[in-house]
Amino acid sequence: MKSCPLCNSASERVFEVKNTWILDCQVCGHRFADITADIEHVEKTYDDSYFYDGNAGYADYTIEADMLRKRGRQYAKKIAKHVNKGRMLDVGAAAGFILKGFEDEGWSGVGLEPNPSMAEYGKTKLGLNMNIGTLEMFDKNERFDLVSMVQVVGHLFDPSSAFASVKTILSDGGHLLIESWDRASFSARILGKHWHEYSPPSVLHWYSHQSLVTYLSGIGFEEIAYGRTLKKISGKRAKSLLQYRLGFKALFSPIPDSLSLPYPSEDLFWTLLKYNGTDHSQ
């Protein structure tokens, strides 16, 4: 059994999903999949089929362009009273729509994305500065005022090295913005192992708002704002998710693909943290 990727302590089995054991750390309580992931896992999991074929991933990621861009703008506005506009790194940027939304609000930045097709889309169609890669292996000697990770922390193959990278690339007093699913939410607790986010191998870690902030506080971050996310998804993605979960198609066909549907957001949170240390040693 895998030991805790955050504190290296022993773990115990909680339940099994899709032939993968979900484990809890016996010391810090972190919940994670019993999967030893590496960069090859990332490249395989986030190949083009993840973004275009549906199932647990996206039916057609680019259809959600407008919604994601709007979300980027909304986040830029939300954090404006805490953070001065500057240069940002958007981790797991996919095609770059969220980053583009930040740019609409006056930020400049770089998107970091392991899938080469998505990075290429952001570069050629959106005119963004995109890097192919992961935070765990990010070795550029650059500094950013903000690192954003929108629905990314659950996918990190090595979260402790990823957050160590964040610390080395943040400017002094820089900020980290995270949006993530909340495993302590009402729907997550009611649905148990059937909660949609228990979907290994693409999702590897399950945080609650509290568990994430507790961990990040221990490595030098301080939370300065947080909230719940109002989310919308396209009709096409909604149908794809429902079909994947329930296994039938016909009932949902009247929903147009391009329709923007509200998505229950009580199990989604965002947090803005400030890094108070200066750790440029790594």
Ligand SMILES: [Zn+2]
């Ligand atoms: Zn632990």
